Amino acid sequence: MNGRALIVGGGIAGLAAARGLLRAGWEVDVRERLSEPPDIGGALGMWSTALDALDRLGLVEEVRAVGCAPTGALIADSGGRTLARLDSRGPSVLLVSRSTLLRILVAALPADTVRWNTPVTAEEIGRATGADGFDVVIGADGINGTVRRTVFPGAPASRPLGTIAYRGAVPGHVDAFSETWGNGRIFGITPMDGERTNWYASLNADLLRGRDPDEDPVTLLRDLYGDWHPGVARVLAGLPGTAIDRRVLHDLPVLSSYVHGPHALIGDSAHAMAPHLGRGACESLVDAAALAEALSLGPTVADGLRRYDRLRRRPAGRIVRASRVMNRVAMVSRLAGVRDGVLRTAGTLMR
Template sequence: MHGRALVVGGGIAGLVAARGLLRAGWEVEVRERRSSPPDIGGALGLWRGSMAALDRLGLGERVRERAERPDRGVIATPSGRTLVSAGSQRADVHLVPRSSLLAVLVEGLPEGLVRWDTPVTDADVRDPGAFDVVVGADGIHSLVRSTALPGAVAPRPLGTVAYRGTVPGRVGTATETWGRGMLFGVTPMDDRTTNWFASLRTELLRGREDRDRVDLLRELYGGWHTPVTCVLDALPGTGVDRRELYDLPALASYVHDRHVLIGDAAHAMAPNLGRGACESIIDAAALADALGAESTVEGALARYDRRRRGPTRRVVRASRAVNRVSTAVRLDGPRNLLARALGHLV
């Protein structure tokens, strides 16, 4: 089946969907309210399923060329005691800068296919005109979800705040350190840069809301083991992003009429399992496969919904659970047992 698709959102999910639909013979238009590919920085972990989806689109090798493979992945306590350690071949993860992945996804697209600086309105979503399918790839605050899906739910707070950024220098090992009420992660970014992220319970920030971000992080995480303190020492003069974390309650369906949700618009999740970008890529590829194989839009969207809703709902639940436990204020023993269990699962 061939047709015309409007993709709302020019991030990872939307661009992968556009490339997949083009390969399936569809006409595609992407509308993105930003003036260029959205890049909030940082390194993304791409696991086996997402790399396989990129391979089917002919993009896998180009992404691998830009990716880092950590020599080990470690979960530790603030004193440096190792709870989990696994080699990169076991983990089978590629770490790629978000900007590099977006550049690969944009490169080679037909001129004008992505309409940057073009917001979509409620009216555009309700009456998409000549388009056979409207793909909501517009993130956690999706206009397509709130406009087109009956009973659509709003994002819910996770009770945690995240900070992230990059510092000069290279690391070979990916570490995540779990302390009481907070964690700190350090991963390779590229041969010149280290990616870092921190997350902590919202209540730990009471009375500190106006503090300088670098000073706050150095106060909160000072005294932790070497991978953390090396990043803290390099923070002055670098940018620090801050955002409250949310996920999305389960939807009854990702589809309504000719509207379909992918990525964070369908199943925004806590970042703790590093699966958000992966699931977005797999969604987009699965949707393109379905629309290329089925004889009707209705059948294709139903096939996509059956294939993706169950697995992504499970990842959302698991990510929320790990977010709670990894930043728990009490119960160090059960939390550390969970860390070891995660290591075995990986």
């Protein structure tokens, strides 16, 4: 079947869902409160499930053309000693910058599909499937989005992870992915686009206790990571003059359903997760492809939404829980040596 869909949110999940529904013959109206796609940088890992979703959306070749595959991956301690290593025979991932993926998704839509600088109110959501004539309303507006708050009033609130994250990019290129673990903090370095190196840092919020919240992030990061191995030091040296994104991390408890009447949640609105498995953007793309296919194949909107919920809620919920566990493990301040010893043993066994 086909119909009219209102998508609230013009991020990765919302744009991908619009692409899928338009290809299935639906009329789509995307509304986004920002005036344009955000350019917050950072590389996203496209695992096989995400690449499959992009293929179903007809965009995988465009993403492959601009992405890069790391030659290997390792986890090290702050002195640079390898704790675990994955080589090219391990699980494959394609890295693409967030801003590039958003540009591809926007370019894949007719020019008038997205209404930028157009926030949606609770009142508009309430009448969307009535007076406004939409058959389905899709909430893709993030962890504290209006659709989730309006249509799912019993949905649990977001949970703080006790973690502060920084991310950005510096000039230069690396071939491999690396993540360095220390006491209550990690530092990740990945390829990005052949010209820049993507980096991210996550740290236990307790480490910032007593510090000025407005402290220059370059100064803070150099203080916290400045005595780590040369690979981290090279990135720290390139930070001045670059954009640095800072955020307090939260995730969402697993919902009993992603669907309520003619409303559905996708992406972070449904299952915001800790970034420590690198699966947030992947799951948003999988949501979008699954929802578009379910709505196009179902005899009614209700049937299609039930199929989407059945396909996505439990798998995404498992990744939310696993990501939360990984956040706890990576952010350990006490017994970090024991953690690293277990990881080193596991890495040896994998090799």
